[in-house]
Amino acid sequence: MKIRYLVQKEIKRRKLNFALCLLSVIVAVVSVCSVFTMLEIYDLRTKEIVQKKEQETKERMDSLEDDYRKITKQLGFNLLILPKNQNISDVYANDFASKFMPEEYVEILANTKSMLIRHLLPSLQQKIVWPEKHRTIVLAGTRGEVPFAHKAPKEPMMVAVPKGTMIIGYELHQSLGVKVGDKLRIMNREFTVQKCNESRGNIDDITIWIDLKESQELLNKPGKINAILALSCHCHGGNLGKIRDEVNSVLPETQVYEKGSRVLIRAEARDRAAKEAKEAIQAEIKQRKDLRKERENLAAIIVPLVLLTSVVWIVFLFMGNVRERKSEIGILRAVGVNEVSIMKLFLLKAFWIGIIGAFCGYVLGIGGGSILGGLFSTSLVNVPLFVAVIILAPLLSIIAAWVPAVIASRQDPAEVLKEE
Amino acid sequence: MIEIKNITKIYNKEGAEVRALDDYSLSIEKGEFVAIQGASGCGKTTLLLSIGGLLSPDKGSVVINGNAVYDMPVEERTVFRAKTMGFVFQQYHLIPYLNVLENIRVPALAAQGEVPEERLEMLIKTLGLKERINHTPAELSAGEKQRTALARALLFEPDILLADEITGNLDEKNVEIVMNCLFEYQKAGGTIVLVSHDTALCKRADRIEELTVK
Known part of the structure; x- marks a missing residue:
């Protein structure tokens, strides 16, 4: 019999505890992924708007260029x-x-x-x-x-x-x-x-x-x-x-x-129009950058808060799990299971919660972010974010379960077995 | 085999000092079946847990097979316990999400080696658990739970079996099954320390040690 098997059986037995822990990780991952997705969508929209405006300006300038070429020729040598x-x-x-x-x-x-x-x-x-x-x-x-x-x-x-x-x-x-x-x-x-x-x-x-x-x-x-x-x-x-x-x-x-000719004056007017168009685009970019910064700042407050809440929630759930399994831990210690193996019982569970939560949270986060951002695109599949989530979610889950796991491993079996 | 020398164990309960064991000594030979008898609160379970390396006495020593149990580092003591002792308790302490077969196999988590499948089958047969191996503790009777706990304790043929009020919740038929199993284990060379306040049961042991409330 392996620790892994015991963990599987325990998860099947205490589904609610597992589901609540999983939900906690999913909420944390969803908050991170949806924020990233919405910011990504915002960036894509900014790019789209700027490209559109640049294209419009270019078309306008091309048209002016042609006009001025003709005007220049009509007005003679300059x-x-x-x-x-x-x-x-x-x-x-x-x-x-x-x-x-x-x-x-x-x-x-x-x-x-x-x-x-x-x-x-x-x-x-x-x-x-x-x-x-x-x-x-x-x-x-x-x-x-x-x-x-x-x-x-x-x-x-x-x-x-x-x-x-x-x-x-x-x-x-x-x-x-x-x-x-x-x-x-x-x-x-x-x-x-x-x-x-x-x-x-x-x-x-x-x-x-x-x-x-x-x-x-x-x-x-x-x-x-x-x-x-x-x-x-x-x-x-x-x-x-x-x-x-x-x-x-x-x-x-x-x-x-x-x-000094009308051509020159008109050319200057054209150049000024081009400059104004460029400035308008820059102003739009700046405005959208400022708005993005505001959203980033808001996310910088909300996301850590959600992460912290999730970690605290997992800690509480694991503490409850440890209390519930006091007798089990006592007998395992009595039959000679060492402290490290007792810790593994909890940390392995936390790892699985982290991995499953990361997968589900990533999919829901990208989906939710797409719905909120109003854009569905395969370009929103962010591989580095996925890798980061797959690494960090189990890590956070393990960190959250660490203290309860230590408490469980240091539990005095005599205390439990004496309680009869 | 087991040498308990002048052990004292004091508990602090709500500021009051309770001496569960006071300068107590006991010697048990290999293959001996010793019953520890006494009224509630006289320190029977404390003695059993102290022998089992689970409860360090405040004074004195416990020596098993020449090894001073509490002189060993914790991890070494854990391995020693896994190799030398088996425990059975009145409350069974079965793992609720494992079935009978899996519960019996639990010591394999700590054991260095494979589960002795022949012995496992023999224990299941002897203790009448064959029909119940896929059942979880919640689906078992008290007797079946205790027989499962006994099979778990005896799986790796420990030198010593420490049993605490193991017949307390059992009917006569189950008491007989359990006792027969204990005698079989003793015949095979096992040492038994049985804690009970059932005088009739204690009389079936080789020796009775009486503990009194201090």
Whole structure:
């Protein structure tokens, strides 16, 4: 006969005592597992909410990005690449640069990989007095956009002005009564009016655009330009620094300026919207973290209280069991069963209560937590928690039964046997 | 075999000192059947438990087979008791959730070795328990309970059987069965110390030791 057999038989005999002890362990394990499960569900929900909000923000930003790409293109060139020695104040004062740089710079940029800029347009502009009409005008020479060698070709924003033709600004063609097809002379060279621009409300209204080569000849600046207009997309915002670095790495004798434009303002608005969305997500995360912390704190009070109550309850039940088995222990001691074996009678029982309680408590805890948390998922099966419960529940049960087991083992058999 | 030398056992009951045994000595030979007789409270059970190594006297010594029982460490004494002695009590002290067969086997929890199955069968047959082996104590008569307790005590053929008022709750028929079993055990070389206040029963022993209330 083994101690284990005696324990089995005793459990079968005193089912109520066993059931109450088991219930105590189950309640303790359920409280732990359900709290963990509910917190896990809370975390999953937080993740879900944040992911959803991030996705919404991304979709909104993607949509804005596309809008701004289109708007940017519609609003025209927003970058100005100028000679390095050009004073920017002069550019603001005169609306064009007074210094010059080689025309080949535009070819260098067009042949460079990984450029963040789009649509390169070299130009030569100068304010002159139109000798034939005695009017101050801006003469702008352009050769059309220079395509990038390493990028897919794009539809040009501005087409070249054919040789011998001109495009004339609104103020000029209105005041001079010029129409498309008219022939006009500038510095003794004849040009046919190809297009009369609509009013733009800026210096373009007194500008005449002609072929770059012809403008270089008229202005006596062969092979020179004084600006390269470019387009930078504001899809991602805040990349001017990178553009400057890129341009300066290939053209160190230049400087890059961004024109204060509606694109920039809108891009800033978009960036601000993105920032606000991010801040809103962070606020949501923080709020949920705070709420989780509150729940954790509450659990940190309730769970130990439940555990302590369970341990005390088991102690009382085992003490009752020891009292009930006084005669049994007395005779076992009389026939020579040692103290360790008497302790085993109780501790083995406590171990089984712990193991069975851990299994039942885990299943009920996960189930209960899922019901309370309103989420059923296999991801809630927490293996480390299961292992911890399987180890700790029997351990706690044994600790609770330890004192009663010691009392039982130290019981004086003579006291019991004398009581007859 | 059993040498009890000048043992004294004093109890404190509600502040009053009660001398259960006072400088008592007794010598029992191997194979002897000794009856201890006396009125209630004269210290019969105290003497029996002292011989059994369960109740340490305040003074004096108990020597069994040359071993001073109370000089041994507790665990050694427990093993010694398991190997040397068998106990039977008036209240049987059967384990309620075990059946007759399992109750008889209980000393196997302490024994170093296998249960002697032949002896187990012989005891069940001799004590008339064959039909009751699967019954729990609650389903047994007083006589059957006492016979079960006796079988449990004799399973590992102890040198000494300590019996305390074992016929107190039994009818004549059961007394005879129990006594016959005791005589069989004595014939096989066992030593019996029987505590009883039944004079007729005590007269069947080899020797009667009278204890008086102090």
